[in-house]
Amino acid sequence: MLELFRSKHSLKELVKQWAGNPEYDLDQPSALQKARIVTLFVTLGLIIDQDKKVDILVLPSAPSKTLSAWLHVTNTCNMGCSYCYIAKSTEHMATDIGERAVDAVIRSALHAHYQQIHLKYAGGEALLRLPQVLALHDYALRQAEQHGLRLSATLLSNGAALLPRSIQQLKQRNIGVTISLDGIGEDHDKQRPLVNGMGSFRLVDRAITRLLEHDLMPNINVTVSQRNLAGLPKLVDYLLERDLPFSFSYYRENDCSASLTDLQFSEKQMIHGMKAAFAIIERHLPARRIYSALIDKASFDAPHHHTCNVGESYLVIDQHGGVAKCQTEIAHTITTIDADDPLQDIRRQREGIQVLDVDEKEGCRTCNWRYWCAGGCAAVTYRLTGRNDIRSPNCGIYKALFPEALRLEALRLLQYAPSLTFHS
Secondary structure, three states: HHHHHHOOHHHHHHHHHHOHHHHHOOOOOOOHHHHHHHHHHHHHHOOOOOHHHOOOOOOOOOOOEEEEEEEEEOOOOOEEOOOOOOOOOOEEEOHHHHHHHHHHHHHHHHOOOOOOEEEEEEOOOOHHHHHHHHHHHHHHHHHHHHHOOOOEEEEEEEOOOOHHHHHHHHOOOOOEEEEEEOOOOOOOHHOOOOOOOOHHHHHHHHHHHHHOOOOOOOOEEEEEEEHHHHHHEEEEEEEHHHHOEEEEEEEOOOOOOOOHHOOOOHHHHHHHHHHHHHHHHOOOOOOOOOOHHHHOOOOOOOOOOOOOOOOOOOOOOOOOOEOOOOOOOOOOEEOOOOOOHHHOOOOOOOOOOOOOOOOOOOOOOOOOOHHHOOOHHHHHHHHHHHOOOOOOOOHHHHHHHHHHHHHHHHHHOOOOOOOOOOOO
């Protein structure tokens, strides 16, 4: 049906064609049914009525009702991940800094009329400071309730030090868990070894098993580099077998990892590797929708103009109370938690990374996919090009993989979604 509209066609002409073509008389939808399908396509924005002189109908992104804050609770880690952007040390976020950080987030939320705050406890390895994280979260709960704000939270972890008691404590507080897993066995270990050089996969696998046993479903973040591309099919099989929600993130070069050239991937390598992973998904289609997790920083959930909320509704607070735009730029703080409104300071800052409207980006303005990738990760683009107003260096990868991701979703819907019925 969509193929008919690669060039301009009148629905009236097509109905006449369908009605008079014997091909459509044998077990085929009637011309009236086909017309209703076309009407549905127009409503969904899949095809455009050119006679009405309208472009793709994409409303400006609705302002977020949630202010998110990344709390860097420790600079210490039990792993030596090859692509980590943190210069490790023994420093951690002291209790008073943590509480003042929460207070600062709440101040900014109230100034900007947010209804909810979301805290991400990260590091380093946040589990190494779990008692402090739990105490800080309890403080945040009290403060949020006092100010009429809803609170949600996620702990970002490598999982190596996750104990059953820790899971119970997290579950009691409704703190979600995101675990980093880059492969099976050696494919994971060569990117995420322990600080002593030993592999960490068995510990991460144990952590995931424990979480599932305690009915706390983790989200799995997969960082894809040249090192683990070949192992993605095995990893995807592992994730689908356990029905784990997951997302792919592409390796981002940073000051700590720039010398490791074997992490860097070519466009051809990434496309080939991801298609191999997609082939496994096609053989084991999950019941849950996953197509927005398959391509780095892209989302099909709704058309959008901005890749992420960096610089708008997002704060990154380091262990000293400094506030940065993005966790990848945590060393470059712009303000502090003692400011009256740190979020306003972040919004006013116009140097470095800027998450621009995709319609302002060179190379994006006429792209059919622009409202789904929104121009890609701003941090990657700025680091590699020195510009914010240009398409992502990964643009060719996105364009090659978008049709494949949509095809997987179509196959999944055919398998799991109830059939559409059109009534006269």
